[in-house]
Amino acid sequence: MKNLSFSYYPGCSQSGSAEEYGLSCEALCKALEIELIEIPDWNCCGASSAHMTDDFLSVALPARNLAIAKERGLDILVACAACYSRMRIAQQRLLEDEELAMNVERTIGMNPRFDGSIRHLLDVIVNDVGLANMKKWKRNDLSGIRAVPYYGCLLVRPREICALGSTENPTELDELLRFAGVEVIDWSYKTDCCGGRLSLSRSDIVHRLVSELFSRAKEAGANSIVTACPMCASNLEMRQSPSRLRFSIVHEMPVFYFTELLGIALGLSGSLGWLKRHIISPVPLLRSAGIGIS
Amino acid sequence: MGTEIFERIREKTGENVSLCYSCRKCSSGCPVAFAMDIFPHEVMGLISLGEERRLLESSTIWLCAACETCCLRCPNGIDIAGVMDGLRQIAIASNAKPSESEIESFHRAFLLGIEEFGRTNEPVLIGIYKALTRRLIDDLHLGSIMLLRRKIKLVPKFVRDRKSIAKIFRDSGWRFRRESKN
Numbered sequence: 001m002k003n004l005s006f007s008y009y010p011g012c013s014q015s016g017s018a019e020e021y022g023l024s025c026e027a028l029c030k031a032l033e034i035e036l037i038e039i040p041d042w043n044c045c046g047a048s049s050a051h052m053t054d055d056f057l058s059v060a061l062p063a064r065n066l067a068i069a070k071e072r073g074l075d076i077l078v079a080c081a082a083c084y085s086r087m088r089i090a091q092q093r094l095l096e097d098e099e100l101a102m103n104v105e106r107t108i109g110m111n112p113r114f115d116g117s118i119r120h121l122l123d124v125i126v127n128d129v130g131l132a133n134m135k136k137w138k139r140n141d142l143s144g145i146r147a148v149p150y151y152g153c154l155l156v157r158p159r160e161i162c163a164l165g166s167t168e169n170p171t172e173l174d175e176l177l178r179f180a181g182v183e184v185i186d187w188s189y190k191t192d193c194c195g196g197r198l199s200l201s202r203s204d205i206v207h208r209l210v211s212e213l214f215s216r217a218k219e220a221g222a223n224s225i226v227t228a229c230p231m232c233a234s235n236l237e238m239r240q241s242p243s244r245l246r247f248s249i250v251h252e253m254p255v256f257y258f259t260e261l262l263g264i265a266l267g268l269s270g271s272l273g274w275l276k277r278h279i280i281s282p283v284p285l286l287r288s289a290g291i292g293i294s
Numbered sequence: 295m296g297t298e299i300f301e302r303i304r305e306k307t308g309e310n311v312s313l314c315y316s317c318r319k320c321s322s323g324c325p326v327a328f329a330m331d332i333f334p335h336e337v338m339g340l341i342s343l344g345e346e347r348r349l350l351e352s353s354t355i356w357l358c359a360a361c362e363t364c365c366l367r368c369p370n371g372i373d374i375a376g377v378m379d380g381l382r383q384i385a386i387a388s389n390a391k392p393s394e395s396e397i398e399s400f401h402r403a404f405l406l407g408i409e410e411f412g413r414t415n416e417p418v419l420i421g422i423y424k425a426l427t428r429r430l431i432d433d434l435h436l437g438s439i440m441l442l443r444r445k446i447k448l449v450p451k452f453v454r455d456r457k458s459i460a461k462i463f464r465d466s467g468w469r470f471r472r473e474s475k476n
Contacts, residue, residue: 012414017445043412043453048360049404052379053386055306056466061408064458107465108458157362158373167366193325193361197404200423201396202357203433205329238436277443 004128006077006119007069008036009087011230012044013080018230020274024259025079025121027268031137032129036077039069045086048197060104062090067110075117077124079259081163081229082196084120085154088161091118120155120163122228122258126172131179139267141181144289147256148185148222149173150213152232153193167191173258177226180265187220189213194235203239210239214253224285226256233257237279254282269294297344299384307380313370314338320364320374330354331393334364334374341377350385354378356394399426409463412453417446 014022029036042065051058066087069076078084094101094112104112119128156167164170168191174184192213195206213236217225227233236255255278264271264286271293275282286293304310314335321333332340332354340349349355355378364374385392392398403422407414420437424430440446453459 012451013416015451016414016416016447017440019445019447041454043459044408044414046408047404047414049401050408052360052382053401053405054466054468055379055383057405057462057468060462060466064462103465107462153359153361153363157366159366193359193363195325196359196361197400198326198357198359198397200420200433201394201400201427202329205326205357208328209325238440277445279439279443279445 003035004033004124005035005037005074006124007072007074008038009042009045009065009069009076009078009083010038011078011080011083012047013230013234017234018080018257020277021079021230021233021257021259023270024257024263024268024274027270028125028259028263028266029121031263031266031268032125032134034077034124034129037072037074039065039072039076042068045083047082047086051086051089056103058086059090059093059100060107062087063094063104063112064108064110066091066094066114067108067112069116070111070114073116075119076114077119077121079121080231081120081152081154082231084118084163085161088118092161120228122155122172122176123163125262126176131175134179134266137266138179140265140291142177142261142265142289142291143181143183144291145224145261145285146183146185146222147177147224147226147261148187148217148220149177149190150225150227150232150236151190152227152229153191153196155228156191173226173228176258176262180261182226182261185217185220185222187216187222189216194232195239196231196235199231199235199239206235206239210235214240217253222253224254224256224282226258226261228258240280252280254278254280254285256282264291264293267294297342297346299344299346299349300341302384303341303377303380306383307373307376309373309377309380311338311341311372311377313372314342314368315370317369319367319369323363323367325361325363326357326359330357334378337377337381338372338374341381349381350388350390351393353393355382355385356392356397358382396427396429399423402426405463405468409459409468410456411450412456412459413451415447415450417448418450420446
């Protein structure tokens with residue numbers, strides 16, 4: 001197996017509401033011998049709000065991280081789907097538009113023309129580490145969990161920066177879950193939008209989109225949903241139950257990060273700590289499936 | 295087609311919206327179209343017709359979730375989400391009153407947080423957002439659950455080199471702070 005070493009861009013949510021994602025990512029990378037060297041003094045990528053309101057800001061904010069990473073010379077590993085999207089788009093624009101690159105360089109005082117690869121963790125685990133290579137580390141079988149794999153938008157769109165093998169029907173998460181012993185339920189909503197950052201300002205829209213996703217997941221026979229994006233996970237967990245009698249359906253389906261399930265399959269310690277942070281506790285489901293967590 | 299808004303969008307985003315032939319694939323796939331006042335394919339037409347005011351005052355440009363489903367579906371390869379970004383940026387620059395003021399306040403709160411700390415801290419974001427929108431009691435039950443589960447970290451994270459962050463904001467000519475909005 002290759003020696004894998006990356007400049008790591010954690011993203012802001014990992015030290016906030018997606019802390020369990022951050023913890024499970026780091027534990028998993030350690031177990032899989034993926035070396036993560038955090039980009040020193042990294043800043044927020046700007047997420048949606050930057051590109052939605054100011055073009056220069058949307059490139060310059062990620063550019064500072066690219067410039068710092070450029071000095072170390074390693075490829076960049078990103079865990080958050082939105083950060084991945086912003087970093088890749090910024091990279092592409094800086095490499096294609098020299099005038100923009102010069103303006104950004106003048107502002108940040110560093111060369112932002114990062115020409116290495118920017119990778120998402122799901123892609124690295126499935127394609128670089130390889131599921132076959134991980135067999136020797138598997139400790140727990142996760143049968144009893146029937147999950148729909150939910151990729152969301154930003155890992156696969158726009159097509160030019162798709163992190164995975166397919167924009168319309170990606171399968172990396174499906175394969176990873178199957179490896180862990182999860183019964184992967186096929187469904188048509190893998191890359192449908194959860195509503196993203198409209199969660200606070202238009203929670204009615206997010207409720208509707210999330211409610212639809214859960215109805216479909218339930219219809220397909222799933223007892224859980226697995227994501228690779230902190231924003232999706234947040235919306236799926238927090239906007240599931242209706243507020244103020246808006247919908248009549250109440251869902252209580254637990255939501256996992258793929259790193260958590262893989263971590264449990266590999267028997268990593270500390271998994272209970274990740275799971276306790278969920279709004280909808282997945283512990284009852286795991287216990288009823290007879291899966292040991294430590 | 296030569297209208298002013300058409301040329302401005304073309305210059306800003308590189309997109310030639312006259313390529314649109316109203317097949318409606320974008321609007322059919324848009325997850326938030328149900329809440330919009332103007333559909334995405336209609337936005338393309340209105341740009342070509344020069345209906346700048348209607349566009350800048352629409353809720354559509356604010357509701358766009360940037361999911362890029364439209365871009366993927368468009369048979370003419372128009373970056374519709376990019377056009378939405380362009381229209382929204384023009385709306386902000388023109389001081390047009392945003393039809394979705396809470397969404398605009400959300401962006402303002404988010405970016406103010408980055409300008410101060412260099413990183414996004416959820417309590418800061420939520421605090422500024424609630425102060426700007428005066429939606430103080432929304433989601434209180436959710437907020438308390440998040441606090442109990444230690445999902446909200448009360449000590450903010452920040453970048454050491456905040457001078458460079460401030461310079462990024464200054465050089466972008468970021469408008470939210472500079473205008474006096476009422």
